Amino acid sequence: MSLRHAMLGLLADRPASGYDLMRTFETSLANVWPATQSQVYGELAKLTKDGLLEAASEGPRGRKEYAITDSGLDELRRWMVEDEPRRVRSDALLRVFFLDRLTPVEAVAYLHGEAERAARQHQGLKELEQKVEWDDDPLSVNGRLTLEYGLRFTAMREEWARWAAEEYRRARGRAAREGAPDGAPSTGGTIGPAAPGTPVRQRAR
Amino acid sequence: MSLRHAMLGLLADRPASGYDLMRTFETSLANVWPATQSQVYGELAKLTKDGLLEAASEGPRGRKEYAITDSGLDELRRWMVEDEPRRVRSDALLRVFFLDRLTPVEAVAYLHGEAERAARQHQGLKELEQKVEWDDDPLSVNGRLTLEYGLRFTAMREEWARWAAEEYRRARGRAAREGAPDGAPSTGGTIGPAAPGTPVRQRAR
DNA sequence: CGTTTCATGTAATTGGTTACATGATTCT
DNA sequence: AGAATCATGTAACCAATTACATGAAACG
Numbered sequence: 341m342s343l344r345h346a347m348l349g350l351l352a353d354r355p356a357s358g359y360d361l362m363r364t365f366e367t368s369l370a371n372v373w374p375a376t377q378s379q380v381y382g383e384l385a386k387l388t389k390d391g392l393l394e395a396a397s398e399g400p401r402g403r404k405e406y407a408i409t410d411s412g413l414d415e416l417r418r419w420m421v422e423d424e425p426r427r428v429r430s431d432a433l434l435r436v437f438f439l440d441r442l443t444p445v446e447a448v449a450y451l452h453g454e455a456e457r458a459a460r461q462h463q464g465l466k467e468l469e470q471k472v473e474w475d476d477d478p479l480s481v482n483g484r485l486t487l488e489y490g491l492r493f494t495a496m497r498e499e500w501a502r503w504a505a506e507e508y509r510r511a512r513g514r515a516a517r518e519g520a521p522d523g524a525p526s527t528g529g530t531i532g533p534a535a536p537g538t539p540v541r542q543r544a545r
Numbered sequence: 546m547s548l549r550h551a552m553l554g555l556l557a558d559r560p561a562s563g564y565d566l567m568r569t570f571e572t573s574l575a576n577v578w579p580a581t582q583s584q585v586y587g588e589l590a591k592l593t594k595d596g597l598l599e600a601a602s603e604g605p606r607g608r609k610e611y612a613i614t615d616s617g618l619d620e621l622r623r624w625m626v627e628d629e630p631r632r633v634r635s636d637a638l639l640r641v642f643f644l645d646r647l648t649p650v651e652a653v654a655y656l657h658g659e660a661e662r663a664a665r666q667h668q669g670l671k672e673l674e675q676k677v678e679w680d681d682d683p684l685s686v687n688g689r690l691t692l693e694y695g696l697r698f699t700a701m702r703e704e705w706a707r708w709a710a711e712e713y714r715r716a717r718g719r720a721a722r723e724g725a726p727d728g729a730p731s732t733g734g735t736i737g738p739a740a741p742g743t744p745v746r747q748r749a750r
Numbered sequence: 751c752g753t754t755t756c757a758t759g760t761a762a763t764t765g766g767t768t769a770c771a772t773g774a775t776t777c778t
Numbered sequence: 779a780g781a782a783t784c785a786t787g788t789a790a791c792c793a794a795t796t797a798c799a800t801g802a803a804a805c806g
């Protein structure tokens with residue numbers, strides 16, 4: 341349950357309203373931890389009930405500001421230093437697992453699409469890097485670290501996807517040229533023990 | 546809803562029981578799309594009700610095998626070529642956003658921990674690569690592509706984390722040596738427009 | 751005969767998405 | 779006056795996690 345920690349993290353900097361938080365989720369946190377408006381308001385109520393936040397002040401148009409409490413700060417710190425980051429889900433990589441269920445042409449097109457998406461994201465981050473004035477204050481430091489992660493990640497994904505498209509063509513190209521459907525029954529022996537990150541053919545029964 | 550597509554993808558290769566699928570989710574798919582036993586059995590029922598699977602045969606111990614139908618194959622194909630992969634959540638990166646809420650020592654320790662985790666994963670994948678006999682059949686090709694993604698991704702993460710630890714020390718080290726708490730009120734002007742992947746300081750009210 | 755593995759399911763809870771509903775203030 | 783923005787909330791549904799429950803077959 342990291343939504344609550346994302347909110348605690350934001351409120352550790354300064355008090356804010358649900359609306360403020362929501363905008364942050366839609367913009368700067370969108371690619372790291374997306375969250376919806378309903379979720380934010382709901383979680384604000386829960387966090388307050390649990391004593392991690394307190395309602396700080398009221399403004400015009402029913403605006404309510406929330407501030408983090410000491411137990412909130414404790415919980416944020418605990419999460420950051422003690423909890424192990426969890427595994428991520430990637431439906432993009434899931435598709436790669438099943439590439440042979442498509443024709444070779446479709447499969448290679450998918451990989452090119454991935455390369456394009458990564459390249460576009462990379463470009464967007466580079467433009468952002470230019471636009472912002474970076475200095476050495478804490479938020480600026482965090483920002484540069486996450487941005488650099490994004491730049492390296494998108495570059496890696498684009499390179500991988502281009503390599504993979506080429507590799508796929510090389511390995512599966514012959515079958516394609518001979519007109520055999522990609523998903524045709526393979527000669528298939530068992531390939532090794534089950535292990536993370538690798539589709540493993542199971543022994544037929 | 547990609548669990549259903551993961552299951553369709555597996556069943557597109559060959560019929561299987563809930564138990565078979567479950568093992569695949571626990572082993573080869575664990576780092577791409579984790580799923581639990583309850584989820585698998587529940588989704589099998591739904592997929593059958595929706596006509597994307599059919600119960601194929603029964604075995605000993607109540608074992609039930611399911612096979613993909615033509616509409617199941619259609620849906621799998623549609624998902625692979627038409628649906629855009631969705632954004633991922635990363636609570637590891639979320640923590641980076643909030644690094645300045647820790648002391649510099651804790652922050653650098655977190656980054657070193659990340660480097661270690663990435664290095665361990667990388668090592669595991671390299672051992673796997675050795676163990677498996679790769680050839681050019683479809684599953685082997687998919688397997689090598691996903692494995693290579695994993696190798697590049699873990700290498701990138703380790704390098705980034707080591708760089709980030711050094712960078713954090715450089716930028717925040719002075720404040721640390723002077724005994725100022727990392728989370729002390731920053732001089733903070735507004736830094737640029739809100740944008741993906743970057744913590745943005747909002748104008749104070 | 752006892753343990754492990756195979757095998758399927760249900761129930762309760764939490765987390766996340768989409769859609770709906772409503773109204774005040776500010777800006778042009 | 780009308781549009782845009784600010785601002786909060788609810789309801790319904792879908793996805794995911796954890797825990798519980800049960801029993802048959804195979805293995806030693």
